[in-house]
Amino acid sequence: MAHGEALIRCRDVHKVYGDGTATVTALGGVDLTVTAGEFIALLGRSGSGKSTLIHLIGGLDQPTSGEIRVEGRSLGELDDSALTLYRRHTVGLVFQFFNLIPTMTVLENVLFPSVLDRRLPRTEARERAAALLEAVGLAERQSTTPDRLSGGQQQRVALARAWINRPTIVLADEPTGNLDSTTEQEILELLGRLARDEGTTILMATHSPEAMAVASRVVHLQDGRLADEAASC
Ligand SMILES: Nc1ncnc2c1ncn2[C@@H]1O[C@H](COP(=O)(O)OP(=O)(O)OP(=O)(O)O)[C@@H](O)[C@H]1O
Ligand SMILES: [Mg+2]
16 A cells, blocks of 8 residues: 555544443544554553554454444454454554563564464565564574563564564554663664554554654544544544
């Protein structure tokens, strides 16, 4: 998809958790359009619905009502296998606590999504993983295990892993929430560089004011709704 086109469209998205007796409205009607090539920082207080929105766009959960379209397809209309493919091909995920597999080496962690996906032949996948590890400055640490790396280095591995399958969108949920401020800056810059080099669109939930400097747009969530009128469509 060319830069400048609508990539993600959320229309009146609601998410209500609970069983009828005790319910929580995490999202109360979100309208958001994300254009290909944008780097969006999603800001909001704890509990404002940032992770919920990221999970819905990532196809990890479904809205209670409303519609999410990505590349023109409505996620609610995808069957299980199409949704699995969507999660593998279209989306890359980065988490606050890295979520690396401790028993795998750095290289194996980066390769893991490509092993599940099986689109890339093994040699190509290895070459791409090596190139991504080089890009994040960890070419020398391929054979080590995550427990021997610092938090910032573990997040670099997670970035390489998020990009291995050439995702259209990277969804990052507080990727610097567990890092000191110098490391935070490095990770934010890396996210920006990977997005530019790979042509990826980014939606990043964050509490960090630093994020505003790297993002192309800042969107505020307040009690499950977008606070910034200019950000909604
Ligand atoms: N699985 C769940 N079951 C019930 N309630 C939930 C669930 N997940 C989230 N919530 C509630 O939905 C609301 C939004 O939560 P969400 O995790 O999206 O917020 P957030 O903006 O990511 O917060 P934080 O900055 O603390 O990560 C909160 O009130 C939360 O308690
Ligand atoms: Mg959250």
